[in-house]
Each structure stands twice: as structure tokens, then as C-alpha cells.
Amino acid sequence: xxxxxxxxxxxxxxxxxxxxxxxxxxxxxxxxxxxxxxxxxxxxxxxxxxxxxxxxxxxxxxxxxxxxxxxxxxx
Numbered sequence: 001x002x003x004x005x006x007x008x009x010x011x012x013x014x015x016x017x018x019x020x021x022x023x024x025x026x027x028x029x030x031x032x033x034x035x036x037x038x039x040x041x042x043x044x045x046x047x048x049x050x051x052x053x054x055x056x057x058x059x060x061x062x063x064x065x066x067x068x069x070x071x072x073x074x075x
Contacts, residue, residue: 005064006040006057009048019043022061 007019007028015031019041028041030048035041040057041048052060 002044004042004044006052006060007043008057009035009037009039009041012037017041017048019048 005021007021007026009017009030010020010025011018012030012035015029017028017030017035018025019028026043027046028043028048029046030041033041033048033051035048035051040052040054042050042052
């Protein structure tokens with residue numbers, strides 16, 4: 001099972017984008033989607049495979065924050 005965290009595109013150079021996972025930046029190939037700076041994407045194996053609606057991405061990120069807040073310390 002895969003768990004996908006939305007990443008926001010911060011910059012694009014050719015088919016490569018710098019995406020941000022809440023403060024952690026990674027590189028992703030965006031050749032499979034039509035995306036622009038500011039879009040949220042789902043990345044799998046280094047490739048953006050889906051562009052998300054901003055509202056949906058923010059709801060998903062909030063759910064992740066809630067789940068993490070419930071984790072006991074040191075888990």
C-alpha cells in the first residue's frame with residue numbers, strides 16, 4: 001500500500017521541479033503532468049503522477065497533521 005503526501009511545486013526547470021513537503025525539498029520529474037509553480041502534486045518514484053486541487057491538497061495535509069499529533073512521543 002502506498003501513502004501519498006501532497007507536495008507543492010516551488011520551481012520548475014525543464015521537466016524537473018523542486019517540490020516542497022512541508023519544509024523538505026525534493027526534485028521531481030513533471031513530464032507526466034501539466035503542472036505549474038504553486039500546484040500541488042502527488043509524486044511516485046520521482047515522477048509527479050497527479051496534480052491536486054489546492055483545497056483537496058490542503059485538506060489532505062491537515063489530516064496528516066492531525067494523525068501525527070495523535071502519535072505518542074518516540075513512536
